[in-house]
Amino acid sequence: MTKIYSNRWITKNGNRPNKLWETQTQAMTAEQLRRVATACVDRCRAGNSWPPDFAEFMQLVAECGSGGLGLTTADVLNEFKRWRENEWRYSSVDKFPWSQPVLYHICIELRRDGIERNMTHAEHEKRAAALLQRWEKKIAAGYPVPPVRVQIAAPANPGGPTPAETLRAEFLRREAAGWFKK
Numbered sequence: 001m002t003k004i005y006s007n008r009w010i011t012k013n014g015n016r017p018n019k020l021w022e023t024q025t026q027a028m029t030a031e032q033l034r035r036v037a038t039a040c041v042d043r044c045r046a047g048n049s050w051p052p053d054f055a056e057f058m059q060l061v062a063e064c065g066s067g068g069l070g071l072t073t074a075d076v077l078n079e080f081k082r083w084r085e086n087e088w089r090y091s092s093v094d095k096f097p098w099s100q101p102v103l104y105h106i107c108i109e110l111r112r113d114g115i116e117r118n119m120t121h122a123e124h125e126k127r128a129a130a131l132l133q134r135w136e137k138k139i140a141a142g143y144p145v146p147p148v149r150v151q152i153a154a155p156a157n158p159g160g161p162t163p164a165e166t167l168r169a170e171f172l173r174r175e176a177a178g179w180f181k182k
Contacts, residue, residue: 012051012053020054021054021057024054024057024058024061028061032061035072036057036060036061039060040052040060062129062133069100069102069132069135069136069139071100071102071103071132072132073125073128073129073132076103076106076107076110076128076129076131076132077124077125077128079098079099079103079107080106080107080110080111080124080128083096083098083107084111092150092151093108093148093151094148094149094150094151098148100145101145101146101147101148102135102139102145104148105135105145105146106128106131106132106135109131110124110127110128110131113127114127
């Protein structure tokens, strides 16, 4: 981090990492550390050149997909966008080629929430992060990801005319019989 932030890192977090920092970084894989470092560089490019404190670092870790699923919020939003752009090609949601089964559950809930709450893009991002975090906690607790469910078929229409068709037929019969003379 000192290569990214130089002496600002030492000013904010000290010359040696404390136990909390050591414990967190030792539990991370090399890929996760690379993603967090890339996120820090992106923050600098965006104008936020001050190094993160521990809470901000943990937020970056969560955003960079440190959970058991290996997904980031950006991955969820990309899959959501891909589904929304291509859903018209499939007869139902279960026919869509989801890259991971958990994304089916996240995207369905994200769409429902987006419609009910009329969410902005920033709110979608925040909700996607929360849903991803919730699923990561479930998986860490040992719950399996349910498979993509086949949509229940619509009930078949009963045979015979509908009530509206019956009323219209009666109207035409009475009109032909001369009931409605001017």
